[in-house]
Amino acid sequence: MAVWISQTSLVCLLRGTPNKFNTLMGSTVPTVDMTSKRLKVLISVDMEGITGIVSGNMTGSSQTDYGLGRDLMVKDVNAAIEGILEAGDAEIWVSEGHGGMENMRPEDLHEAATLVRGTPKPLSQICGIDDTFDATMFVGYHSMKGTLHGTLSHTYSGRAIESLTVNRMEIGETALNGAVAGYYGVPLVMVVGDLAVTKEAEALNPDIVTVVVKEAVSRTAAKTLHPKVARDLIRKGAREAVGRIGSIEPFAFKPPIEMYVRFTNATMADGVEFMPTAERVDGKTIRFVLDDYLKAFGAFVASVVIAGAV
Numbered sequence: 001m002a003v004w005i006s007q008t009s010l011v012c013l014l015r016g017t018p019n020k021f022n023t024l025m026g027s028t029v030p031t032v033d034m035t036s037k038r039l040k041v042l043i044s045v046d047m048e049g050i051t052g053i054v055s056g057n058m059t060g061s062s063q064t065d066y067g068l069g070r071d072l073m074v075k076d077v078n079a080a081i082e083g084i085l086e087a088g089d090a091e092i093w094v095s096e097g098h099g100g101m102e103n104m105r106p107e108d109l110h111e112a113a114t115l116v117r118g119t120p121k122p123l124s125q126i127c128g129i130d131d132t133f134d135a136t137m138f139v140g141y142h143s144m145k146g147t148l149h150g151t152l153s154h155t156y157s158g159r160a161i162e163s164l165t166v167n168r169m170e171i172g173e174t175a176l177n178g179a180v181a182g183y184y185g186v187p188l189v190m191v192v193g194d195l196a197v198t199k200e201a202e203a204l205n206p207d208i209v210t211v212v213v214k215e216a217v218s219r220t221a222a223k224t225l226h227p228k229v230a231r232d233l234i235r236k237g238a239r240e241a242v243g244r245i246g247s248i249e250p251f252a253f254k255p256p257i258e259m260y261v262r263f264t265n266a267t268m269a270d271g272v273e274f275m276p277t278a279e280r281v282d283g284k285t286i287r288f289v290l291d292d293y294l295k296a297f298g299a300f301v302a303s304v305v306i307a308g309a310v
């Protein structure tokens with residue numbers, strides 16, 4: 001049967017030699033003295049990759065099954081928190097990253113975590129990250145737009161973005177946000193979601209712990225694990241990922257940052273063209289060249305805001 005059926009194979013603990021992205025990094029692997037330092041971890045949470053969610057019926061706040069979706073979401077996150085705490089004492093932040101970023105009921109979240117919710121917020125889905133963190137984990141993530149058999153695949157904004165390319169590599173939200181952490185020297189140590197997004201993560205760095213909770217059979221249908229089974233895997237994955245801190249290199253793009261943002265229609269690009277440094281490439285595409293990844297990240301997020309307003 002497919003790999004996702006086997007619980008032991010669902011947590012893919014792949015080790016790897018330096019890969020093509022190592023050459024982009026320029027950062028060194030941080031060393032963490034686990035015996036003397038309280039761990040600090042930020043979990044960024046999206047919704048499309050949560051166990052059991054296969055369509056917009058559970059991800060839209062006006063949908064009838066939204067309540068089920070937000071329950072499943074917080075329980076996947078709590079499983080990750082439990083896994084971190086099994087590995088040791090930790091300060092844990094959780095940054096909401098879906099829609100209006102107010103999906104999880106605060107009281108449902110594990111009490112060990114600090115929740116960052118609402119939008120807009122600095123650094124968007126990974127708000128709060130800085131160089132004081134030891135690691136970041138992504139839970140409920142999804143693959144980039146156009147991915148074959150990627151549950152609810154899109155790139156940041158399904159309405160606005162056709163594709164996002166940074167330094168000649170098309171990326172989704174895993175790399176987009178992983179590189180924000182990498183900017184601060186913080187490694188992405190675990191990605192939880194469907195099979196497609198875990199493959200996307202492993203292409204960035206095969207050392208990242210990945211947990212597959214479902215396998216898409218189309219963009220809006222999937223074979224999904226029972227939530228309790230998935231949560232157990234997430235908990236074990238998080239514990240394992242903490243053990244890998246210090247051996248997983250941060251993922252980052254080397255400046256200068258050349259970014260192509262391709263929109264779903266030309267009106268959006270017409271609006272974004274007003275931004276400083278924006279270069280119009282063609283009807284639907286804007287190019288930015290910036291000397292700093294956070295500036296490029298900000299330009300991208302601002303582009304989406306503008307595209308949503310025209």
Ligand SMILES: [Zn+2]
Binds near residue numbers: 048097098
């Ligand atoms: Zn989302």
